[in-house]
Amino acid sequence: KAGVTQTPRYLIKTRGQQVTLSCSPISGHRSVSWYQQTPGQGLQFLFEYFSETQRNKGNFPGRFSGRQFSNSRSEMNVSTLELGDSALYLCASSLNREGEKLFFGSGTQLSVL
Amino acid sequence: TQLLEQSPQFLSIQEGENLTVYCNSSSVFSSLQWYRQEPGEGPVLLVTVVTGGEVKKLKRLTFQFGDARKDSSLHITAAQPGDTGLYLCAGAGSNYQLIWGAGTKLIIKP
Numbered sequence: 001k002a003g004v005t006q007t008p009r010y011l012i013k014t015r016g017q018q019v020t021l022s023c024s025p026i027s028g029h030r031s032v033s034w035y036q037q038t039p040g041q042g043l044q045f046l047f048e049y050f051s052e053t054q055r056n057k058g059n060f061p062g063r064f065s066g067r068q069f070s071n072s073r074s075e076m077n078v079s080t081l082e083l084g085d086s087a088l089y090l091c092a093s094s095l096n097r098e099g100e101k102l103f104f105g106s107g108t109q110l111s112v113l
Numbered sequence: 114t115q116l117l118e119q120s121p122q123f124l125s126i127q128e129g130e131n132l133t134v135y136c137n138s139s140s141v142f143s144s145l146q147w148y149r150q151e152p153g154e155g156p157v158l159l160v161t162v163v164t165g166g167e168v169k170k171l172k173r174l175t176f177q178f179g180d181a182r183k184d185s186s187l188h189i190t191a192a193q194p195g196d197t198g199l200y201l202c203a204g205a206g207s208n209y210q211l212i213w214g215a216g217t218k219l220i221i222k223p
Contacts, residue, residue, distance in 0.1 A: 004155070040122075040215060041215060042201065042213045042214060042215035042216050043156075043201065043203075043213040044213075045210070045211070045213075048210075056208075056210055090155050090156075092155070100209075101146075101158055101161065102146075102156075102158065102211075103158075104154075104155025104156050104157070105155050106153065106154050106155050107154075107155055
């Protein structure tokens, strides 16, 4: 059974640009959550999608958005990048909801210059 | 706002020593999960504790959930270099959304 796949693994962008990250969940998993991880800050919850609908949202500005497709694959977009957006972005899938056992991808390391 | 405090933030010990990592909150959680994250990878679930006072063992790792379901501990016996990593706890609130601790970075020196 394939795990959670995130692409790309690494990304370098400059301030003001936008970026789209992709996540393919484990087959059969319908919930996809996105997290931002920075050193010393732990995991900050961005949003959760279930059946193509955003079910929960964290405290991030509107520059951060996401969507989920009918096959449960998800994308997140960050517009007008800022230096502080440099982080590891993790995607996690679970069967039905965010609080269940989460399976994480390896993440996308985003560097904003 | 629910918070989950982990301590210590950083721990570096010799192989063979014992250690305990703590996860504390003033909030009650319906369950609490422990994850380990290695460099360049996403976190991997180690255990979920659900019942107050519950103790779970995973080889040399012992997890305990507090009686009031507000705190948890992870004890490692005879630590090995393979235990090195970032240990994260996450508590599930009433709406199932997870509250994450900032993590304990553990280094086991051979």
